[in-house]
Amino acid sequence: MIPFVMRVRAPELRGRRWLNTGGVAPDLRGKIVLLDFWTFCCVNCLHVLDELRPLEEEFGDVLVVVGVHSPKFAHEGDPAAVEAAVERYGVTHPVLDDPSLTTWDAFAARAWPTLTVIDPEGYVVAQMAGEGHAHGLRVLLSSLVSRFSTVLRRGDSPYVPPPPPSTSLRFPGKVVALPGGAGSVVTPGGFLVSDTAHHQVVLVDASFAELRRYGSGVRGEPFSEPQGLAVLPPSVASVVGYDVVVADSVNHSLAGLRLADGMVTRVAGTGTPLRERVLPGAAAVELSTPWDVVWWERGEPAAAVGEGGVDDAAGPSGAAGSSGTAGPSGAAGPSGATGPGAAGAGLRGVVAVAMAGTHQIWTFDPLTGEVEVLAGTTNEGLRDGPVSDAFFAQPSGLAVSDGTLWIADSETSAVRSLSLSSTPQVSTAVGLGLFDFGFRDGPADSALLQHPLGVAVLPDGSIAVADTYNGAIRRIAHGRVTTLARDLAEPSDVLVDGDTLVVVESAAHRLVRLPIPAGAQVDAGAHTVRRSPVDLAPGPVSLRIDFTPPTGQHLDTRFGDPTVLTVEASPSSLLLSGSGTAPGLARSLSLAPGEGVLSVSVAAAACDLGDAVFAACHRYQQDWGVPVRVVEGAPSELVLDLRAVDS
Incomplete structure (x- = not known):
């Protein structure tokens, strides 16, 4: 905390609009004002929201907290996205929407989050960056209440709550498939969904119809903004007494959920966020905003990772002990959290944890209760190499493929992988760094994402990405990034279910199914029949994509060619x-004699007929992997059909 020696008059609060006030600027005269400069992508900002809740309650008669939302990512400047974030994270104070960083600049904010305290006479008395300032703020606020007791205006909170939500799910976070069959509590094909803003976990059937809810729905009892879900193998679940590990993000803990009776047990974490670096041998069990979890059979051969992309080869009692970790008997398990890489490559069967709050990957062993730091130094950034040296930035999504852990590293807009080779290594498939983001397909070393939160492994071994702030599902394959689906409302997770993708469309409060494009699927006969190659002539070959827009649409060429082809x-x-x-x-291609695979990707935009200026446009995209044999006397033309669904 930096106290101001000279009295500095607070600048005017200016932005696009006010939220949580009925649309009007709040009357702050005679109040202590605490400005919270935040952006909704930032996990540290979310921590501060929770730190401020007790202070708002304690000093609510004299204090007005004002959230100044100053965005980092382009999507965070979208008005609807800001409104959704205010509701999603339970913000119960006025929020100034500051998309141009006008107020941010006026107060010389330099980091997310930044807190500024203004006294009842309108002067700045303190400014601080980061989280963990609750105690210092309490002392300062108590001093200001005493000092300005005669001029403070009490009561009359300017907060106006938004209309109550009406959807069944509210900002769901993650989804996981449940095995069905004899003795199962679900029908085959069922799913568990973290209903994050309702603070519950929901069981749904294959058609997403609700079957059962777990948790009271009250923040913190027992869940508080749950996110990731990991189903334990039956052999493990029968020993530990619960079936699913829940990343209980705001409770800074892992919870064990028993599906049969809904019993919930804290199995790791204390409920207090970890703020210090975890060193080897440290007796620390605090966690910090675990965002996703996945069961990881470690020790499997790692999937080969090409440069910038995916290689085609590609306790029964449930009672927690005093330390907050529960072993098989229900007594407290080992509480030490050891350093990066300490677990080694030979161990198998742990829950991998995306520890967003400390920018690390941890593991949790349900059988022993042990938590360990596997990768990351707590430094926020993008750095590859040995797990003990790697940097992450809010890892938020996990998937496993042949022993390799895939990671959606949200703040670097990256997808990373962790391979347990003889020397465990972290690599980057897509992503450039903390301040480089966008929406660009192409070679993985130059492609761009925007704050992805989920990853999944497609049937052919390629990687699907929930590119959250781009509202898209992307695919990483053969060192390239393509787009599988667009115009989704903040997709936060993606799951393969047969020949479809199950997508958590978080800002639309629902699950949706999308077909897996043919280029990302294994052929129906792949296990028994090898595809016959297409014979093509050596030398010049003509490649053509046939595409006919559906009825009522046309290719609009007024602003250039609306198609793109990659070979x-x-x-x-x-x-x-x-x-x-x-x-x-x-x-026009030129082929050399031999055999191989032609990878072809095409995208085309067709616009509705009618008003040429405001017509809606639609994207059509397809990938092909065409086995070819280049031999004399074969055809010199290859025609591929991009099918459009007739409207």
Whole structure:
């Protein structure tokens, strides 16, 4: 905390609009004002929201907290997204929407979060950055109440609550499939969903119809903004006495949920967020905003990771002990959290934890209660290498493929992987750093995401990404990034279910199914029949994509070609010319004799007929992996069909 020696008059609060006030600027005269400069992507900002709740209650008669939402990501400047975030995180004070950072600059804020205290006479008395200031704020506020007791205006809170929500789910976070069958509490094909803003976990059937809710729905009893869900193997669940591990994010803990009777037990964490670096041998069990969890059979051969992308080869009693971790007997398990990589590569069967609050990957062993730091130094950033040296930035989504852990590293807009080789390593498949983001397909080393929160492994071993702030599902394959779906409302998780993707469309408060594009699926006969190659002639070959817009739509070329075509080959020596990305639905190729795979990706935008200026446009996209054999006398033309659904 930096006290102001000279009295500095607080600048005017200016922004786009006010939220939680009925749309009017609040009357702050005679009040102590605490400005909270925040942005909803920032986990430290979310921590501060929770730190301020007790202070708002204690000093509510004289204190007005004003959230100044100053965005980092482009999506965070969207008015609807700001409104959703205010509701999602239970903000119960006035919020100034500051998309141009006008008030941020006026108060010389330099970090998210920044807290500024203004006395009842309108002067800045303190400014502090980061989290963990609750105690100092309490002391300062008590001093200001005493000092300005004669001028303080009490009562009359300016907070106006929004209309109550009406949807069954409210900002759901994550989804996991449950095994069905004899003795199961669910029908085959059922799912568990973390109903984050309702502070519950919900069981739904294959059609997403609600079957049962777990938890009271009251914040903190027993869940507080639950996120990730990991189903334990039956052999483990039968020993520990619960079936699912829940990342209970705001309770800073892992909870064990028994599906049969709904019993919930804290199995790791104390409910207090960890604020210090976890060192080897430290007796620390505090966690910090666990965001996702996944069961990880460690020791499996790691999937091969190409440069910038995916290689095609690709306690029964439930009672927690005093330390907050429960072992098989219900007594407290080992409480030591050890340093990065201490677990080693040979162990198997743990819950991997995306510890967003400390920018690390941890593990939790349900059988012993042990929690360990596996990767990350707590430094926020993007750095690859040995797990003890790697940097992460709010890891928020996890998936496992052949022993490799895939990580949606949200604040770096990246997808990372962790391979337990002889020397465990962290690699980056897509992503450039904390301040580089966007919406760009193409080579993985230059493609861009925007704050992804979820990852999944597709049937062919490629990686699907819930690209949350772009409202899209992306795919990483063969060192390239493509887009599978767009126009989703903050997709926060993605799950493969047969030949479809189950997507958590968080800001739309629902689950949706999307077809997995043919290019990302294994052929129906892949286990028994090898696909026959397409014979093509060596030398010049004409590639053409046939695409007919559906009825009522057309290709609008007024502003350039609305199509883009990407062609690559494996091995790359097969394709002598014609590789790369360019507009158009046709390409002249030159092929060398031999065998391999042509990778073709196309996207086309077709617009509705009618008003040429304001017509809605629609994206059509497809990937192909075409096995080819280049031999003399074969055809010199390859035609692929981009199918459009007729409207």
